[in-house]
Amino acid sequence: xxxxxxxxxxAWQESWDRQQEWYMPDREDRFRIMLDMVEAxxxxxxxxxxxxxxxxxxxxxxxxxxxxxxxxxxxxDPALLxxxxxxxxxxxxxxxxxxxxxxxEWTTTLPYDSYDxxxxxxxxxxLRSEPLAALYGTLADLVRHGGVFMNADHMIDDSTxxxxxxxxxxxxxxxxxxxxxxxxDWAEWWQLAAQDPVLAAPTARRFEIYGAHADGExxxxxWHARVLREKGFGEARxxxxxxxxxxxxxxx
Numbered sequence: 001x002x003x004x005x006x007x008x009x010x011a012w013q014e015s016w017d018r019q020q021e022w023y024m025p026d027r028e029d030r031f032r033i034m035l036d037m038v039e040a041x042x043x044x045x046x047x048x049x050x051x052x053x054x055x056x057x058x059x060x061x062x063x064x065x066x067x068x069x070x071x072x073x074x075x076x077d078p079a080l081l082x083x084x085x086x087x088x089x090x091x092x093x094x095x096x097x098x099x100x101x102x103x104x105e106w107t108t109t110l111p112y113d114s115y116d117x118x119x120x121x122x123x124x125x126x127l128r129s130e131p132l133a134a135l136y137g138t139l140a141d142l143v144r145h146g147g148v149f150m151n152a153d154h155m156i157d158d159s160t161x162x163x164x165x166x167x168x169x170x171x172x173x174x175x176x177x178x179x180x181x182x183x184x185d186w187a188e189w190w191q192l193a194a195q196d197p198v199l200a201a202p203t204a205r206r207f208e209i210y211g212a213h214a215d216g217e218x219x220x221x222x223w224h225a226r227v228l229r230e231k232g233f234g235e236a237r238x239x240x241x242x243x244x245x246x247x248x249x250x251x252x
Contacts, residue, residue, distance in 0.1 A: 024244070034150050038066075038119070042147055044066050046066065048062055050119055051074060051118050052074070053073030056096075062119075070093050072096070074101075078098070081098060107138060110142075116144060118150075119150050121153065122153055125217065128217050136231040140252065148250065155218060155220055155224060190203065225237055236248065236250035
């Protein structure tokens with residue numbers, strides 16, 4: 001996905017979106033609800049922390065809807081950050097920080113001491129429950145009073161195994177059909193990135209950092225809501241869900 005004058009960052013963004021939608025066909029719906037709730041809670045000119053930002057998917061949708069918003073993207077993945085930085089180069093509303101969310105000092109690298117909203121999607125399942133709970137405590141200190149934290153991700157309720165099996169069967173059938181129609185999965189997308197002359201080196205580095213798959217956990221909505229309240233948020237509950245995914249909102 002290169003051109004004669006450099007890398008086509010927008011093409012990589014669109015390719016990432018298509019790959020993610022293979023797993024989450026309701027992805028745009030949850031982004032829309034996320035931004036609806038941001039506007040309702042903190043207004044149309046928010047200061048946002050795009051947590052585990054990847055290519056900046058949330059930031060792109062945020063700025064398209066709220067042109068006067070500002071966003072700080074934080075991530076550790078050098079390949080996805082390369083795409084994010086290339087996409088938003090020259091936009092003074094956006095900054096990016098390389099940081100490990102398991103490092104207790106990661107917030108010291110941020111340009112602001114507090115945020116109106118912290119937003120994240122399909123990322124925190126890379127963390128196990130103990131470091132995730134610690135992160136939630138950090139976020140409670142980072143979100144201003146009246147601000148919000150939202151996490152859109154897989155949240156599995158182990159008390160409903162038969163329902164979970166039905167959902168898995170339905171989702172797998174849809175994914176199989178999408179692949180027959182040419183969709184790329186996670187591994188195939190990263191194979192393409194590894195072949196790109198600009199992304200090859202950062203892609204190799206990201207696999208040194210993370211490995212091939214997440215070593216995290218996917219606790220239930222109830223766990224997330226309980227821990228967020230324990231760590232300093234006043235209220236927390238789901239504000240949207242699909243058969244497979246949840247958007248959980250915590251209010252400071």
